[in-house]
Amino acid sequence: MQTFQSLLAKKLSDALRAAGLPAAAGELTPASDPRFGDYQTNAALVLAKQRGENPRVLAAKIVAQIEAGDLCESPAVAGAGFINFTLRPGAVAEKTMELSRGGRLGVAEVKSSRRIVIDFGSPNVAKPMHVGHIRSTVLGDALARIAQFLGHEVIRDNHLGDWGTQFGMVIYGWKNLLDRQALQRNLLAEIVRIYKETNQQAASDPKIREACRQELIKLQADDRENVDIWKQCVAFSMQDFERVYKLLDVHYDLQCGESFYHDRLPDVVERLLKSGVGEISEGAVVVFFRDNPELADKPLIVRKRDGGFNYATTDLATVDYRINDLKADAIWYVVGAPQILHFRQIFDIARREGYTADLRHITFGSILGEDRKLMKTRSGENVPLRDLLEEACKRARKIIEEKNPHLSEDEKTDIAQKIGIGAVKYADLSQYRMTDYVFSWDKMLSLQGNTAPYLQNAYVRIRSIFRKAGESAIATPLWDVDTQADHEETGHRPVATTLTLADSAEINLAKRMCQFAEIVPQVLNDFRPNILANYLFEVANSFHTFYEACPVLKSEEPARSSRLILCDLAARVLKQGLDLLGIKVPEKM
């Protein structure tokens, strides 16, 4: 299905060609202000600049060639030379019906589907997940959902930190500090405790530091006892992660942690040495970037002087695996901004090795405390993620108890989870990923304003209308079987086959929903789910305005059926849009 934007863009390029002008000039975008109509183009301004002509005269020339009477009123020249398009309500009604009948709400699948590995989450074993993991996990999951919906083949990979120096300390702690009873009470908590304590001791005592190093070397040499301890730690941590993922409704296709690549590291270094990309420097194997001015003075060590490998080596092996074995066309790393330099180096090496896959480092800002200082991962008191999520559900439940006490216990639990988790996710996804995130319980869990509960509430209100409508038995769905199954719970359907849009609130709502198909693909341009979140907020807003201005069930035909169609479509846009963000909608709240 074509969007208004793409249809009008076609009309514009036809007109440009007819006027003897370059057909690809300028852009056709949604209007910056409702006063300017629905869409605008700056084509005349761009061309006038190139050719040294008067932009308004040129705009008039273009307008004379535009044949879009089926879609909009006659285009108007305005301002410095903009051309504005205002959609005809009839065209909007037609398009809205088209959306209503289709299963994808107008969103086209991409022409060329790619296989995309998305690397996100990546918690460290032997450490609990904390607030710092929210962004990568929630952002990565949302991008995966959107890419998949657009027709890409997505592989979600959890690159667990399950191998590395910290295991020297964990194993030393296990052997010397472990409290078996505490371990039985709470597996991960005890592992975290011994890790922290060892870390502290090692900081002040070189002998313990050395002992930890020895344990690490034994682990890497496949010492049976140490491998056994390591495996137990990984298993305990995974149990803890799984609980969080269940709460968050996040799923992985692969969980290839760092240990998965352990055996492949020597080959990576050998290959780099053989090809000349890597060289020996001060006893270590190092890659230099002499041709790249930005990296020229920033070499990367891939094998330490003592023969050990580091995480750069692991990441290179990971690139190999994902491209050669998984056949990835693209790899998206949803990893915090501090690792920008690291990934530039990795990507540069991958290019030098001849890989052409599309490698992207999708960065995001830090999580700050109320004092606006960085929340540190290693030491200090981090809020465990599970506690945070449970607290969110608890607070949501308290509000539900106040607002809707007659719901059953099961319903309350279910709704509290959808609202609490949704609120946390939305707080994160609704803002630009690069800006730092100020962590605040109140902000995250506030159920007012531009928040998930506001959107969920719009959905719930629509569902309520249809429950009421069901009593007067509106039936006979006009949607096809697939769509119906997808939307089964809606139950009763409007019967009208045409829309009559009269009130401005109706027209605005309908136009808004026609934009869904324009917004969703845009998210992947720069990996910004916040534009989808902002759009959904506008949908909810438009719906609430419509809801106040236009009675649905009490109105006369044909407005009644027409409005039911709008309601149904708004519900589906909200549900689908929130689903793409990984947020669920309740039927009541």
Next chain:
RNA sequence: GUGCCUGUAGCUCAACUGGAUAGAGCUUCUGACUUCGGAUCAGAAGGUUGGGGGUUCGAAUCCCUCCAGGCACGCCA
């Protein structure tokens, strides 16, 4: 020291990547409930986009230069 990121209303954030008079939410103030769920709606107030230059028809956005904060820069991950 070098490089990267960030700086927008009192607060939290947008601005479709160079477009028109910089928009929302929270807060404050004024209105609208025998309601299709008020977790709502309508309206008002709130700005030298960190400062200063420059580029052009047009700048929060691009360039230069300061200021502030953060992050990263060979054997941690």
